[in-house]
Amino acid sequence: MTPNLNLWLIPVLPLIGATINGLFGKRFSRQTVSAIALGFSGAAFVRALWILVQASASTLPHIESLAPWIRSGDFQVDFAFYLDQLSLVMLLVVTGVGFLIHIYSVGYMWEESGFYRFFAYLNLFMFFMLTLILASNYLLMFIGWEGVGLASYLLIGFWFTKDSAASAGKKAFIVNRIGDFGFLIALFLMIKHFGSLNFEQVFQSVSGMPTEVAGAGLLTSIGLLLMVGAAGKSAQIPLYVWLPDAMEGPTPVSALIHAATMVTAGVYMVARSHVIFDHAPQALMVVAIVGTLTALFAATIGVCQTDIKKVLAYSTISQLGYMFMACGVAAYSAGIFHLMTHAFFKGLLFLAAGSVIHAVGGEQDMRRMGGLRHHIPWTFWTMTAATFAITGVPLFAGFYSKGEILWRVYSSGNTVLWLIGVLTAFLTSFYMFRLWFMTFFGEYRGETAADHDDDHVHAISSSPTAPAAHGHGGIHESPKIMLIPLVILAVLSIFGGSAGGKRFDKFLSPVLHNHMAVDGADATTPAPEEKEQHGLEILLESVSVLAAAAGLFLAWLLYQRRPQLPQEIAHALGGFYETVVHKYYVDEIYAAVFVKPLIDGSTRILWHGIDQDVIDATLDNSAEGAREVSDAVRHMQSGNLRSYAGWIAAGAAVVIAYMVWMGTR
C-alpha cells in the first residue's frame, strides 16, 4: 500500500499562484504579489521536502493517476504523475533553486512596473517545469516541455518594449520549435510501435528488443529524434543559438530558466529515456559527440565574450555539453549529478552576476567593471565560491561532478572525448577566472557614480516611470533579500558535491540500472580491479585539477598581471580571434542558410505566387464577377414591394407550368 503522496499538489500550487497573480496581480501591492508568489512556490518546495521524507526507497517508483486524458482504442494517456529517485532529485533541485530565485527576484525586480506579471510567469514556469518532471508519460512531459518553452518565451521577452528582448524571445521559441519537432516525431514513432506513451510500458517494450549495435533501427531513430528535442531545449549544437540571446531577459530568469532548470530538461529527458538509448548505442554515441563538441565550442566562444551574462550563457552551454557527454557514455547518474551541482553554482553565478549588474547600475560589459571586491564583498565571496565550484577546484561541488564525468568518459574508453573534456575544463577555468579577475580585481573602469543612475534605469527597466527608490549612491551592495539566496546557494555550491558521485550513483541506481541491458562500461566494477581503478581515477582527477589550475594561472597572467597582453594575443591571432568573437558566425550562417531562403521562398512562392496570384486572385475575381452580375440585375431591386410580388408570381407561374408539363407529359 503506497501512501498517497498527492503529487499533483506540487505542480498545482505554483499554478494557483500564477493564476492569482496573473489575473488579479495588477490590483495587488508588490508585497501581496511577492507573498503570493513566494508562498506558493515555497509551499511546493516544502511539499517536495515532505515527499522526500515520505518516499523512502521502498515506495518508489510511485505512480499517481489522476484522470484519463485521451482514450482511443488501445491507446490511452492519463493525467498521471510518476515519482522515482530521478524525478525526486529534479523535484528538489527545481523547487529548491526555484524558491531561492523567487526570493532573489523580489529584491531584483522590485522597481519593475511588471512586477506581478513577472511573478505570474515565474510561477507558471514552475508549474510547467514540475509537470515536465513529474509526468508519467511522454505526452504529459511534452505538455510541460512546451509549457516551459512558453514561460521562457514570456520571460525572455519580459521587457517586450525592447526590440532585442522581443526578438530574442521569438528566436528562443522558434529554435525550440525545431527541437520539439524532433521530440514530437519521436512520440509518434512510439505510439506507432509501442502503442503507448507511458514510461513504464514504453520501457517494457524496449527492454524486450535487441540492442541495435550494428545498424540503425527504430530505437536509434527514436533516440536521435529525442536528442534533437533535447538539443533544442538544452541548447546543444546546432540549436544552441537561442540561449545567449535569451540573456535579454531579467537576470533571475537567466538564473532559473536558462541555467538551473529548464535547459537541463533535455538532460533529464535523455536520462529518463535511458532505456531507449541503452538499446541504441549509436544514438548514444551521437549524444556524447554532440555534448563534447558543444562543451568545447561554447567554451571557446565564452573565452572572448565581454558581456558578463553572455560569458555565463556560453558557460552554461558548455556545462550542458558536459552533461550530455556523461549521458552519451551511459553515465546518466554522473550527468544528473552535474546537473544538480550545476544548478547550484550556475544559478549562483547568474544571481551574483545580477547582483554585480545591480551594483554597477545596469552595466553588463566586464570591460567597464573591475575592482569591485571591496564594494560588494558578499557578492564577491559568493561569486568566488561559485567560480571555484565551476572550475573544479577540489572539494567544491563542481570538482566532484566534473571529475565523475571525466572519469566515466575515460573509463568508457573514449579517450578523445576525455581529452576534449579536459581541454574544455581548462577553457572553463580560464574564462571563469577571466570573468572573476575582470570584475572584481584591478581598477574600476566604469563611469563615475554620478551619472550612472540614468543608465541603470534604462538598462534594467523598460518602464520610464520606475524611479530608483532605494537610491543609487554609487556602487553598493544588494539588499539582504538578494544576498540570502546567494549565501544559501554558495553553501550548496561548496558542499553540494560532497555527496559524491558514487553515493549519488547508488541512490539513482534503481532508476538507471534496474532494467538496463548490461553495457560494458557501466557493469558493476569487479572487486579486484577497484583498487587500480581508484588509483587511475585519482590520477585523472589531478589532471583536470591541473587543467583548472592552468586556466587560473593563464587568466591571472593575462588579466591581472599583464592586462595589455590579451590585446596583443588577439592581434596576433587576427582572423581566428575575430571569428571567435563573432561566435564563429553561426548566427550569420544560420541566417544565410536557413532564414533567408525561407523568407525568400515564402515571399516569392507562397506570398506572391500562391497567396496573391491564386488565393487572392480567386477571391478578387469572384467578387468582381459577383459585382458585375449584381450590377446587371440590380435594376430588378426597385424597392417597390409590389414589383417583387409581380416577379414572384411570374416565377411561380413558370414553375407551375413546368411541373404541370412534367406531370402530364
Next chain:
Amino acid sequence: MVPLSYYLVLSGILFACGVTGFLIKRNIITIFMSIELMLNGVNLSFVAFAAQWHALRGQVFVFFVMVVAAAEAAVGLAIIIAVYRTRETLNVDRVNLLKL
C-alpha cells in the same frame, strides 16, 4: 359527398385571391392580410389532403403554419408600425427607398 378537388379548388381560389391582393393592394396592412389569406388557402389544402390520405400529420402541419403565421404577424405588424413611424404612410408605393 364532396370531391376532394372541390376543396382544393376552393383553397386555390383563396390563394389566388391572396396573390391578387398582394399585387393590387397599396395598403401595407392589407397586403399583409393577403399573405394571411394565402396561408389560409394552403391550410385548407393541408386539411383536405389529410382527410384524403387519412394522415393526421396534415393537420399537425396546419398548426405549424398557424404558429408561424402568428410569429409572422407579430413581427410583421411591428415592422409596419416602425415603417409608419418613419415614413408616415402605409402606402407601399411610397415606401420604395431602401434606406431612411
Next chain:
Amino acid sequence: MLHLLVFSAFGLVCVAGAVNLLVQRHPINSALSLVVVMGSLAVEYLLLGAEFVAAVQVIVYAGAIMVLFVFVIMLLNAGEEERSKGSRVAMIFGIPGMLIGSVLLAWVLLERSGTGNVATGALPGPPKVIGWLLFHDFLLPFEVTSVLVLIAIMGAVVLASHPGAKQPDKREG
C-alpha cells in the same frame, strides 16, 4: 347532399370574403372580411372532421392574429387606400402570371387528379392524437417553432419599441 350544400354555402362565403378583401378600400373592412373567411374556413375544417384545427383556427387566427391586425389598423388610424401607380411590373408580369398559374392549377386539379370523394367528418382530429403527434413525431419542429415564436416576440418588442426612447438624437417619425 347536405354536405355539398354546407360546403358550397360556406365556400361561397369564403370566396365572397376573399373578394371583398380585395375590393374594399378601407383596411378595416378588409380585415373583417378576412375574419369572415377564417370563420367559414373553420366550418370547412369541421366538415372535413378536423374539429381541433377548426377550434384553433377560430381562437388563434380569428381571435388573436386578426385582432392584432385590427388593433394595428386602429392604432395607426389607417385611412382609405390611395390609388397610386407604383409598379408596372406587378401589372405586366404579376397578374398574368397569377392567372396562368391559377388556371393551370385548376385545370390539373379538376381534370387530372384522381382524388376521390371526401365524407363528412372524414378524419376526426382528436386533440389527444394531435398532441401525441406533436410531442413525438414532430417534437423537433415543435421545439424549433417555439424558439421561432420566442424570437418573434423579442423582435416585435424591439421593432415596435419607440426608437426615440433610447436614441434621443434619432429622427423622430
Next chain:
Amino acid sequence: MSLGVFILVSVIKTVLALAILLTGVAYTVWLERKVVGHIQNRWGPTRVGPFGLLQPLADGVKFIFKEDLIPPHVYKPLYIAAPMIALIFALTSISLIPVGNWITVFGIHTPLEIVDVNIGLLIVLGITSLGVYGVALAGWSSNSKYSLLGGLRASAQMISYEIALGLSLVGVLIMAGSFSLRDIVDAQAGTFWGFIPRWNIFQGQFVAFFIYLMAAYAETNRIPFDLPEAETELVAGYHTEYSAMKFAMFFMAEYANMITVACLATLLFLGGWHGPHRFGPPILQAILPVFWFVAKIFAFLFLYIWVRGTLPRFRYDQLMAFGWKFLLPLAIANLVITALIVALRA
C-alpha cells in the same frame, strides 16, 4: 332521435336558455346595484316593485323607447354592427355550457345544454375571444378619441389576458384529460375523505383558479380592470357615443359575459353541478344539480360584485405588467407543476 325532433328540441332549449340568460343578465344588474349599494351604505334600487325587483324591467323599457342617436361622423356600418357583434358572441357561448346531467323528458333523452360537443371548452374560448371585435370596432367606428382609446385598451387587454386565462385552464385540462366540459365536471365528482369535494380548486388548482379569476375580471372589463370604460378618464370608453338600445346591447353583453365566465369557473373549478349527497324524490334528484350549479354561479357573481365594490381601478401600465409579468409566469409555473404531478401520479 330523428332530425325533426332534434331540431325541435334544440329550438326549445335555445329559447329556454336565451330567456333564462337574459333574465339572469337583468337580475345580475339588479343584484349588482343592490349589493354595491349596501356596500356603499345606501339602499340601491327600491322604488320599482318590492326591493326594486322590477327595476330591470323598467330599465329595459327605458332603453327601448329612448331615441337611437347616431353621431354624424361615425363609420356607420361598423358603428351599427359593433354592439350586435358584442352581444351575439356573448350570448352564443352559453349554448355550450352544460347545467346538469342528461335528462329524459317525454321519452326524449337529452343533455341539459344546447349542444354537447367534445371540444366544448375550446369552442367557448374561441367564441369569447371573438367578442373583442365588438368592443374594438365600437371604439374605432365611433370616431371619437375616448372611444378609440377605450377600444385600443380593451383589445390589448383582452388579448393579453386571454393567454393567462387559457394557460390557467390547461392545468384543469390535464387533470381531466379532455376538452369536454361534461368530462371535466365528471372528473370532479366525489369527495376526499367523505367531506371535501373533489373540485379542481381543492385538487391543487387553487393557483389556477386565482389566475382565472384575475384574467376573467380583465376579460369582462370589470373593476379592478375596467380601464376600457374608465369613466374618470375616458367618459365611458368604447361606448361613449352609444345610446339607447345599442348601449343596452353592450350592457347586456358585459353581464352575459360575466355569467359565461361564472359558468366556466363553476364547471372548471367548482365541481359544476355536483353537490352534497343526493336526497329526496326523483324529481328533486333531477333538479338539485341545476340548483347547485346556479348557487355556485350566484356565489361567483357575488364575488365579482363584491370585488367591484371594494377595489379601486388599476393604472393601465400596472394592468399590463400584472398580466404579462406576474400572471403569465405564474400560469406557466402552475402548468408545469400540474403536469409534473399528473405525470408522476400516472
